[in-house]
Amino acid sequence: MAGPLLETKLHVPRGRRGLVARPRLSERLSRGAESTLTLVSAPAGFGKTTLLAEWLAGAPAEGRSAAWLSLDRRDNDAALFWSYLVAALQAASPGVGAGALMLLQSSQTPIEAVLATLLNDLSASSDDVVLVLDDYHVIDARDVQDGMAFLLEHLPPQMHLVIASRADPTLPLSRLRGRGELVEIRAADLRFTPDEAAAYLNEVMGLVLTAQDVAALEGRTEGWIAALQLAALSMQGRADIAGFIAGFAGDDRYIIDYMVEEVLQRQPDNVRSFLLKTSILSRLSGPLCDAVTGQHGGKPMLEALDRGNLFLIQLDDRRQWYRYQHLFADVLRAHLLDEQPDRVHELHLRASDWYERNGERSEAIRHALAAEDFERAADLVELAIPAMRRSRQESTMRGWLEALPGEVVQVRPVLIVGYAGALLLGGELEGVEARLEDAERWLDTTTGTHVLPEASPAGMVVVDDEEFRGIPGTIELYRAALALARGDVPGTEGHARRALELSPEEDHLRRASASGLLGLAYWTSGDLDQAHRAYADCMAGLRRVGHVADTFGCAIALADIRRRQGRLGDAMHTYEQALQLASEQGGSVLRGTADMYVGISEIHRERNDLPTARQYLLRSQELGEHLGLLQNPYRWRVAMARVREAEGDLGAALDLLNEAERLYVSDFFPNVRPVPAWRARVWVEQGALGEAIGWVREQGLSATDDLSYLREFEHITLVRVLLAQPRAERAEGSIDEATQLLDRLLQAAEEGGRTGSVIEILVLQALAHQTRGEIPAALVSLERALTLSEPEGYVRVFADEGAPMAILLRAAARVAPGEQEGIARDDVRRLLAAVDKTEDSPPVSQGLPEDRQGLVEPLSKRELEVLRLLGTDLDGPDIARELVVSLNTVRTHTKNIYAKLGVNNRRAAVRRAEQLDLLSRTRDR
Incomplete structure (x- = not known):
């Protein structure tokens, strides 16, 4: 990351002294902890944070561990948000989240995978954890909201989530509400009751108000806690309390403006000046305040403000970090802009400088942008790019770059390329090439490489020399990824090769990325040897950089x-x-x-x-x-x-x-075996040819297509569909088409060294020859398949073909020695033993002699029963009911019958059975 996580965001705010006890709300929160989510939703100034902090102070006594995360706008970066959330949980339950944080460091890990890791840790933990996300209204990033919805959907029972927000979050609240898994505390619940208002005004703030005064003030404020606090501060030291209350009126904005003005005017000049100057800070510490105000005494000033209940919230247990109550800070900033607009720039620059010196580059960038010192901000962003890339915070980086004026970015090639990379990773391909061309204009086109920063063209700005030297390789790397995303395989290969040429040998990470893209290009085109070599180089490079x-x-x-x-x-x-x-x-x-x-x-x-x-x-x-x-x-x-x-x-x-x-x-992996093709194969096996043929038409496949590796699996599946089609539909045409397509597929697979495909194609060739009664040719193809497959232990590629393959294997086993010397008898017997058998099939070693049925492979008893029913008017479901078996079992028997009889449809099976006098044998039984 561009800086460490801010620990102050993870601390439960310290309870304030003399707070009004609100047991009705604490009890409601405790009951709600048995549900999935508690939502505390109300406008600013209703005491959401204070209520939750007080409730969590008692959480250990109830057997719970408390985790807290104070959110701000920067947390809309998904990687940063989830890093903070995991860190918050680790503070409460140290045994969880290590795996999730590790996954967050990988740019390829989907957030769902990170969350699943975290959820598994939480499920395995014995800790009962309450996690509070404060100020959730600042989160509007869609990917963060989607991740939160996933988290809520799978939250284990020992974890409870509390969200405090000024507005209802974009989460599945209706579904949770319908399930009874949501507890809601809203503005009406948070308002002070008359008794609570009296306790606050008289006991906490030390005023002496009558019941009538309290009722009047409570009625004017409608129990709004921030207004009551401001009113109490304004009334301190006043003589005419009743007159003040009588004049207290107006809507929220005017109340706030009036009350803050009253409070500020009553502060000593040094306190008022301190409040206004430090209002630009999202969090405050003594040294940081000293740097911004240009004075000393920041730490004791913060402690004094805290003792005076002046809208300050302590962020840690060591009294080092604080923040102003958000509403109070908003008004302070408005007064600063109104009274000292010329000082704002200087104050932000002082804050930026302090954060840079203390290693918090993200905050330094934020304040530089707020100061509109865009040159300084651009320098800091350029130095932060490598860390932001490693920590997957491309969206944050992109936000910074888009906040900079175009003319500032355009003279900084490192920033231009960084922006192109952020666009590419965000899936916005259209703007990438234009940015890469903009960056290239700063390179030395006469040599085809890059210029050194010290010899740079007039106007070019480079801060990170190392990043600049890597620009040529990075540009080609991004172009390779862009080409791959658009399906341009030659372009991917060309740009990846160029990236390798431009990246020095010691630049292991960039070279590994280029090798990986090159491997993808080779793989997609079917050159598997080259793909393997490129991926091996990628793997070696990644190992070198850890x-x-x-x-x-x-x-x-x-x-x-x-x-x-x-x-x-x-x-x-x-x-x-x-x-x-x-x-x-x-x-x-x-x-x-x-x-x-x-x-x-x-x-x-x-x-x-x-x-x-x-x-x-x-x-x-x-x-x-x-x-x-x-x-x-x-x-x-x-x-x-x-x-x-x-x-x-x-x-x-x-x-x-x-x-x-x-x-x-x-x-990025090529989808060379798409799921719909797998499904079509199962349909063929089931005998559901209508569905399989529908898939062929949907994919636009034909036996005369040009062949490519990306569609090789689909074309092999097409062969299976063609071989399964009934003769009545296509006569010999489908077998001819299948045979011709197999010949072309075999040549392409052999040339590409894709032996896995070659074995399957040879198996289908053998089955196609078998269908035509060309047993010698079938055995030749089978022998080649066996020779290639035996050393690697292939079995299922043969066994999955069922009875037709069993017939061929038995025929191969009976060939006289010397006639098919390439077929090993032991291998054949091993494969025969693995072929799927129907429930009544005789053992392989005890098959009926060929002359008993006139078949190479005899029909089993159950197959003869199915064959008899095929000669009736019963359909498949009727036959299943007749035999008291499943429809799938009937389809399996029918497929085996067709294979053994050498036919492709029901009518032909009955006719062939009559020729062999098989039906009369079933009747005789």
């Missing part, structure tokens, strides 16, 4: 690439290495661990170790989505859907895929 958490994203990409290359063993090694590296760091589990377990699960599934695959998915789930990358929720559901599919529960698989599609969020 960004271990970010290396997980690279490791997941590297493993994904290896899996697509058919190198399951290498992929597993990548996962294991990354997990080992993380374990050596100590501390919390790193974000991305959940994704690692999903990837490991997918390898175990492919190797047909379904129990272990499920175990790793459950471990991933136990860690929680907050320890996964952006796409973990979607990836987990796809992986579990594939396990359920392998287990035969296609309905559950479809439900999971539907969830995955809903949760899919795009990131």
